[in-house]
Amino acid sequence: MKKKIGFGKALLYTILVLYAIITLIPFLWALSSSFKTLEEIVSGSINFIPKNFTLDNYKQIFVEQALFPRWLLNSVFIAVTVTALNLIFNSMAGYALARLRFPGKNTLFMIILAVLMIPAQVTMIPNYLILKQLGWLNTYQGMIVPAMINATFIFMMRQFFINFPKELEEAAALDGLSRIGTFFRIVLPLARPALAAQAIFVFMGSWNDFMRPLIILSDPQLFTLPLGLNSFKGQYISYWNYIMAASMVFTLPVLVIYAFFNRYFIKGISFTGGK
Amino acid sequence: MRKVFSKKALREAGSGYLLMSPALFVLLLFIIGPILFAIYLAFHKVQFLGTTSFEFVGLDNFKRMLDDTRAKIALWNTVKYVAIVVPAQTILALVLAATLNAGLKGQKFFRIVYFLPTLTSSAVLTLIFMWMYNQNGLINHVLKFFGLPTYNWLGDPSVALNAIMIMNIWSTAPYFMVIYLAALQDIPDSLYEAAELDGANAWQKFWYITVPNLKPVTSFVVIMGLIGTFQLFDQSYIFSQGSGGPNNSTLTVVLLIYQYAFKSLGTMGYAAALAFALAIIILIATILQRKFSKEESLY
Numbered sequence: 001m002k003k004k005i006g007f008g009k010a011l012l013y014t015i016l017v018l019y020a021i022i023t024l025i026p027f028l029w030a031l032s033s034s035f036k037t038l039e040e041i042v043s044g045s046i047n048f049i050p051k052n053f054t055l056d057n058y059k060q061i062f063v064e065q066a067l068f069p070r071w072l073l074n075s076v077f078i079a080v081t082v083t084a085l086n087l088i089f090n091s092m093a094g095y096a097l098a099r100l101r102f103p104g105k106n107t108l109f110m111i112i113l114a115v116l117m118i119p120a121q122v123t124m125i126p127n128y129l130i131l132k133q134l135g136w137l138n139t140y141q142g143m144i145v146p147a148m149i150n151a152t153f154i155f156m157m158r159q160f161f162i163n164f165p166k167e168l169e170e171a172a173a174l175d176g177l178s179r180i181g182t183f184f185r186i187v188l189p190l191a192r193p194a195l196a197a198q199a200i201f202v203f204m205g206s207w208n209d210f211m212r213p214l215i216i217l218s219d220p221q222l223f224t225l226p227l228g229l230n231s232f233k234g235q236y237i238s239y240w241n242y243i244m245a246a247s248m249v250f251t252l253p254v255l256v257i258y259a260f261f262n263r264y265f266i267k268g269i270s271f272t273g274g275k
Numbered sequence: 276m277r278k279v280f281s282k283k284a285l286r287e288a289g290s291g292y293l294l295m296s297p298a299l300f301v302l303l304l305f306i307i308g309p310i311l312f313a314i315y316l317a318f319h320k321v322q323f324l325g326t327t328s329f330e331f332v333g334l335d336n337f338k339r340m341l342d343d344t345r346a347k348i349a350l351w352n353t354v355k356y357v358a359i360v361v362p363a364q365t366i367l368a369l370v371l372a373a374t375l376n377a378g379l380k381g382q383k384f385f386r387i388v389y390f391l392p393t394l395t396s397s398a399v400l401t402l403i404f405m406w407m408y409n410q411n412g413l414i415n416h417v418l419k420f421f422g423l424p425t426y427n428w429l430g431d432p433s434v435a436l437n438a439i440m441i442m443n444i445w446s447t448a449p450y451f452m453v454i455y456l457a458a459l460q461d462i463p464d465s466l467y468e469a470a471e472l473d474g475a476n477a478w479q480k481f482w483y484i485t486v487p488n489l490k491p492v493t494s495f496v497v498i499m500g501l502i503g504t505f506q507l508f509d510q511s512y513i514f515s516q517g518s519g520g521p522n523n524s525t526l527t528v529v530l531l532i533y534q535y536a537f538k539s540l541g542t543m544g545y546a547a548a549l550a551f552a553l554a555i556i557i558l559i560a561t562i563l564q565r566k567f568s569k570e571e572s573l574y
Contacts, residue, residue, distance in 0.1 A: 008477055009379065012374050012377050012379055013379065015370075015374050016374060016375070016379070016381075016385050019371060019385075019389065020385055020388045020389070022445070023388055023389055023391060023392060023445075023449075024388060024391075025413075026392075026400075026403050026404065026407060026445075027391065027395075027403070029403070029406075029407060029413055030403045030406065033406065044409075044411035044412070046413055046416045085297075088297075089297040089298055089301075090298070092294040092295070092297065092298070093294065093295050093297070093298035095294060096290075096291045096292075096294035096295045097295075100287055100288075100290055100291035100294070101284065101287055101288065101291065102287065102288035102289075102291030102292055102295075103288065105291065108295065108299075111302070111307070112302070115302070115306055115307075117558070118306075118310060118554060119502070119505075119506055119550075119553060119554050119557055120506070121506065121529055121532055121550040121553055121554070122309075122310060122313050122547075122550045122551060122553075122554050123305070123306060123309040123310060123313065124532075124536070124550070125313060125316060125532075125536045125543060125546055125547050125550065126308070126309035126310075126312035126313045126316060126547070127305055127309050128536070128537070129312070129327065130304070130305070130308070130309065130312070132327075145301070145305070146301065146304075146305040148297070148301060149297065149298045149301045149302070151302075151306075154298060178290070179286075179287060179290040180290050180293065180294065183294065204394065207396065208395075208396035208397060208398075210396070210397055210398055210508075210509040210512070210513075211508055211509065211533075214512075214533075215533075215537065225396070225398075226396050226397070226398035226399075226509075227398075229398050229399065229402065230398055230513055233402060233513075234516065240406045240409075243402055243406070244402075244403070244406060247399045247402050247403060250396070250399065251395050251396070251399050254394050254395070254396075255391075255394065258390075258391075258394050262387055262390070265390065265394075265453075
């Protein structure tokens with residue numbers, strides 16, 4: 001009996017370790033390639049430790065493509081703004097739908113649920129025409145304004161506020177605070193766990209988004225990182241040492257964030273996972 | 276009394292609309308407006324000759340799909356992709372979650388490692404995999420080492436889509452694994468203890484307790500998977516530089532919509548019609564999945 005348990009455990013560990021290797025290899029391979037010389041890349045050798053370790057690729061990408069820092073700045077600015085606006089606006093809408101009475105509320109809620117079902121491709125083309133009409137193609141606002149709310153997270157915030165204890169708000173009302181004052185000063189600060197989960201997902205979504213910038217931005221000055229990386233690859237097609245170095249530079253910030261906040265990532269997924 | 280009440284109600288309604296106003300603005304201008312506009316576009320030919328012109332063409336855009344070979348190829352590629360990736364990523368996610376949940380040491384470490392692909396942008400992942408898929412690259416070297424046949428992953432139409440499938444199963448399974456992990460916490464230990472008393476082995480416990488208890492979550496995971504896989508775009512765009520090649524083998528429905536909308540002239544209305552067709556296909560797939568999983572649960 002005891003032996004059998006030992007065998008089962010060994011099997012489970014084997015699966016875990018094997019899959020960890022499968023997960024890590026692409027990242028390690030990319031990392032190692034980013035420290036190799038072009039010569040070694042071209043030779044097709046498969047050693048993970050570079051023969052001639054070099055940091056040149058990391059220097060060189062900023063020389064070859066002067067716009068990299070600009071793309072980084074664009075990505076940070078857009079992702080941070082979109083995240084901040086989503087946190088405020090989704091919570092406001094979620095709170096109104098959960099707590100306040102106003103005509104048309106149920107219809108609005110149904111519309112938001114229905115919108116969740118519509119794939120983005122349907123609205124992508126008309127959105128392009130609308131942004132074109134507004135003169136918002138190739139602008140930050142064209143990237144930010146259409147993305148500043150999110151039906152999924154309005155729904156999530158509504159569920160969160162419905163389960164929120166009412167007593168605090170009633171006390172605030174007795175103290176003469178308005179509904180909006182109550183929301184901003186009492187309710188929102190207490191919604192931090194839900195906001196943290198939401199912030200991570202909105203930020204990641206914006207940071208990694210490829211399709212929206214591809215459609216809206218054609219001016220290289222305004223590119224975000226994923227788009228810039230793709231165009232960089234087009235220019236330096238066989239310089240995989242450069243491409244991997246650039247990929248690593250732009251993955252690192254996310255990994256650092258993840259190292260500190262991985263607790264919230266897991267929580268956030270269970271949140272959105274209909275729980 | 277009534278008057279006071281209605282004044283309060285009025286103020287509450289005012290606050291409600293005020294809190295809703297940013298969401299309403301975006302909803303109207305960038306979601307509901309565009310949906311109506313998309314319906315209009317689907318029945319028109321759109322042309323940019325100095326100004327944008329719309330010419331009513333009735334059902335032409337929808338009829339055109341029937342004769343469009345590339346649309347058929349794109350649909351076939353997408354269906355193939357969905358049919359393989361959704362079951363594979365769901366099973367992989369379930370197995371990984373169950374293994375992680377077995378109460379072994381180092382569980383947290385493995386969970387953090389497994390989650391890495393989910394964080395990385397699709398652009399970066401696709402570039403890393405393209406580098407590994409290189410003819411003289413890592414994957415072919417590994418295959419050769421095990422005495423398996425090697426492929427021209429990026430250039431051979433018969434394997435290019437498989438290359439994307441492997442990459443995306445690898446990168447999305449961990450996301451669903453985390454959803455499964457959360458659900459596993461809710462299965463009462465007493466069920467497993469009772470099964471143990473009845474002499475069930477580890478596999479029997481997994482198959483007769485874990486899997487049935489996770490059914491609602493599996494349904495959710497499959498629906499999310501269907502919606503996600505039908506919309507495959509980033510990876511095939513980067514893989515093929517937007518062309519869907521080699522020989523249309525990585526052409527997906529969304530990539531085709533993108534090409535018709537933004538890369539060729541006078542076909543934007545047709546692209547809008549294709550987008551509606553895709554929305555309807557996704558809706559039907561979701562409904563079928565619901566029905567299927569409900570019928571199953573009768574047994």
